Amino acid sequence: xxxxxxxxxxxxxxxxxxxxxxxxxxxxxxxxxxxxxxxxxxxxxxxxxxxxxxxxxxxxxxxxxxxxxxxxxxxxxxxxxxxxxxxxxxxxxxxxxxxxxxxxxxxxxxxxxxxxxxxxxxxxxxxxxxxxxxxxxxxxxxxxxxxxxxxxxxxxxxxxxxxxxxxxxxxxxxxxxxxxxxxxxxxxxxxxxxxxxxxxxxxxxxxxxxxxxxxxxxxxxxxxxxxxxxxxxxxxxxxxxxxxxxxxxxxxxxxxxxxxxxxxxxxxxxxxxxxxxxxxxxxxxxxxxxxxxxxxxxxxxxxxxxxxxxxxxxxxxxxxxxxxxxxxxx
Amino acid sequence: xxxxxxxxxxxxxxxxxxxxxxxxxxxxxxxxxxxxxxxxxxxxxxxxxxxxxxxxxxxxxxxxxxxxxxxxxxxxxxxxxxxxxxxxxxxxxxxxxxxxxxxxxxxxxxxxxxxxxxxxxxxxxxxxxxxxxxxxxxxxxxxxxxxxxxxxxxxxxxxxxxxxxxxxxxxxxxxxxxxxxxxxxxxxxxxxxxxxxxxxxxxxxxxxxxxxxxxxxxxxxxxxxxxxxxxxxxxxxxxxxxxxxxxxxxxxxxxxxxxxxxxxxxxxxxxxxxxxxxxxxxxxxxxxxxxxxxxxxxxxxxxxxxxxxxxxxxxxxxxxxxxxxx
Numbered sequence: 156x157x158x159x160x161x162x163x164x165x166x167x168x169x170x171x172x173x174x175x176x177x178x179x180x181x182x183x184x185x186x187x188x189x190x191x192x193x194x195x196x197x198x199x200x201x202x203x204x205x206x207x208x209x210x211x212x213x214x215x216x217x218x219x220x221x222x223x224x225x226x227x228x229x230x231x232x233x234x235x236x237x238x239x240x241x242x243x244x245x246x247x248x249x250x251x252x253x254x255x256x257x258x259x260x261x262x263x264x265x266x267x268x269x270x271x272x273x274x275x276x277x278x279x280x281x282x283x284x285x286x287x288x289x290x291x292x293x294x295x296x297x298x299x300x301x302x303x304x305x306x307x308x309x310x311x312x313x314x315x316x317x318x319x320x321x322x323x324x325x326x327x328x329x330x331x332x333x334x335x336x337x338x339x340x341x342x343x344x345x346x347x348x349x350x351x352x353x354x355x356x357x358x359x360x361x362x363x364x365x366x367x368x369x370x371x372x373x374x375x376x377x378x379x380x381x382x383x384x385x386x387x388x389x390x391x392x393x394x395x396x397x398x399x400x401x402x403x404x405x406x407x408x409x410x411x412x413x414x415x416x417x418x419x420x421x422x423x424x425x426x427x428x429x430x431x432x433x434x435x436x437x438x439x440x441x442x443x444x445x446x447x448x449x450x451x452x453x454x455x456x457x458x459x460x461x462x463x464x465x466x467x468x469x470x471x472x473x474x475x476x477x478x479x480x481x482x483x484x485x
Numbered sequence: 486x487x488x489x490x491x492x493x494x495x496x497x498x499x500x501x502x503x504x505x506x507x508x509x510x511x512x513x514x515x516x517x518x519x520x521x522x523x524x525x526x527x528x529x530x531x532x533x534x535x536x537x538x539x540x541x542x543x544x545x546x547x548x549x550x551x552x553x554x555x556x557x558x559x560x561x562x563x564x565x566x567x568x569x570x571x572x573x574x575x576x577x578x579x580x581x582x583x584x585x586x587x588x589x590x591x592x593x594x595x596x597x598x599x600x601x602x603x604x605x606x607x608x609x610x611x612x613x614x615x616x617x618x619x620x621x622x623x624x625x626x627x628x629x630x631x632x633x634x635x636x637x638x639x640x641x642x643x644x645x646x647x648x649x650x651x652x653x654x655x656x657x658x659x660x661x662x663x664x665x666x667x668x669x670x671x672x673x674x675x676x677x678x679x680x681x682x683x684x685x686x687x688x689x690x691x692x693x694x695x696x697x698x699x700x701x702x703x704x705x706x707x708x709x710x711x712x713x714x715x716x717x718x719x720x721x722x723x724x725x726x727x728x729x730x731x732x733x734x735x736x737x738x739x740x741x742x743x744x745x746x747x748x749x750x751x752x753x754x755x756x757x758x759x760x761x762x763x764x765x766x767x768x769x770x771x772x773x774x775x776x777x778x779x780x781x782x783x784x785x786x787x788x789x790x791x792x793x794x795x796x797x798x799x800x801x802x803x804x805x806x807x808x809x810x811x
Contacts, residue, residue, distance in 0.1 A: 222739070224740070225734070227787065229729075230781060231781060234540075237539060237540070237782060249640070249736075250640075251642045251731065252732050254731055275642075
């Protein structure tokens with residue numbers, strides 16, 4: 156056999172192999188994150204892989220820029236368009252700047268959704284919020300109530316008085332208060348998302364309301380400062396600190412018992428749900444339009460509102476039983 | 486006593502072709518071809534007209550600034566405020582857009598802001614005699630700071646549809662407006678640097694500013710003009726990038742100053758001034774763009790690209806020294 160024949164034969168085999176792998180027709184779903192190397196997004200990628208394993212015919216491309224810039228994400232998205240991926244699910248660094256590029260992707264037949272951090276409506280088919288304001292408002296009250304079977308006084312330690320997110324959540328929480336008889340909201344104070352001010356406000360709450368049973372802090376700075384204040388005052392077991400926090404920061408408070416449980420979105424679920432939705436949209440199992448219900452596998456279904464946005468679920472509750480698994484993630 | 490044999494002094498030591506093959510541009514050309522061939526083999530998606538066209542956006546805007554920056558660096562100066570000029574120019578464009586200005590006014594404001602920023606740098610460096618690296622590190626914070634004060638965490642969007650042409654439009658088939666602009670500026674800057682007395686003055690200043698001064702070159706005026714040029718080119722890039730993004734945020738073009746300088750140095754321009762060519766910068770821009778795109782197609786994380794560029798850059802500085810045996 157001459158060297159040319161060998162080369163030809165090799166080429167033929169290679170071509171056949173390539174043709175075979177292409178024939179598998181995997182659905183290529185790209186998970187584009189704000190930047191690589193962030194624990195939260197690495198966890199989301201884990202969830203995406205979990206969804207891919209469940210679906211079988213899915214290939215996940217987990218990618219993103221080195222820095223959290225819109226320009227970097229655009230370069231990444233351009234290369235994904237070039238590869239002819241079936242879907243792009245992006246957590247955007249800039250809700251406006253990505254629009255032209257994502258529109259180009261959609262023009263070329265690619266399914267585009269945003270998750271976590273959204274893209275303006277004209278640049279995506281739908282957006283998946285980790286949770287909704289109503290669900291968050293309900294969760295923070297429920298977390299306090301679950302540990303107060305007899306009811307009691309609770310207070311809210313928020314970020315700044317003008318913080319849009321926190322104000323909406325507190326408003327939603329107040330709406331559901333009647334559903335939790337015995338829970339008595341005595342005060343709302345503001346720590347401005349500064350550790351020292353939040354700490355002092357928590358001390359103030361304990362001094363002003365001797366019967367206080369729980370402090371609810373719907374902010375990661377506040378919950379950490381409040382649990383420290385409760386620990387320092389020697390009131391662990393007497394006052395439970397709860398709200399929204401990060402597992403990595405809250406592991407100590409959960410171990411000491413200052414915080415029995417707290418909540419935040421689960422990035423693994425989020426990556427899983429974004430992948431499931433992308434898959435269903437690619438396969439034509441659902442259409443992204445107001446009112447549509449799109450399957451999210453084990454996470455149930457996402458129902459789109461008028462702006463084509465959906466909420467995934469209640470915030471995920473972290474306590475002594477699962478904190479160790481998550482504290483290294485984010 | 487016989488007359489000594491006539492001595493022949495060659496006016497060129499080697500043939501033009503021989504020197505050309507030994508030039509930095511030739512090495513870059515080989516690298517560019519290698520990158521092209523490599524990408525073609527590594528990814529089935531690379532050799533596709535539309536994909537390649539999309540990939541050019543990775544470098545066109547930065548390269549336009551790099552042309553002006555190359556001349557500035559040849560003259561022995563540097564401008565690290567270019568990315569911040571983009572931010573400020575884009576913010577100014579957003580302000581007049583919000584006030585209801587049409588496309589021509591928006592573009593003129595973008596270019597004008599670039600010119601003014603360039604003039605500020607030029608005045609501080611050439612007029613007041615301050616070192617350019619210090620001045621432009623200062624204005625780097627200043628210009629972007631103003632953009633942040635105006636916008637905070639907000640963004641301007643809602644540019645007129647016609648405005649999208651500069652960053653998203655195509656002149657013919659896959660040839661984008663930005664690509665045409667890139668080619669046009671490459672020619673213009675080639676002519677200025679390599680075919681004009683101004684270009685000669687730039688080299689003279691870069692090699693020995695004092696000697697240039699005594700040769701009758703108005704050194705400070707040339708340096709001032711060079712800063713104006715980088716300013717205006719940053720304005721041009723601001724128009725293109727703002728149009729491509731369809732919006733303005735104060736963090737626009739973050740970190741581009743170093744990418745532009747990298748492009749220039751990779752293009753064979755001596756960072757200490759005195760030498761360098763525009764074709765070198767053109768090749769460097771294409772190489773950087775195609776390597777980024779190729780890595781993207783293979784879904785290689787961006788950090789690997791940064792490592793690769795770092796090695797390439799150190800290689801660029803080291804290879805000529807090693808060849809000279811130092």
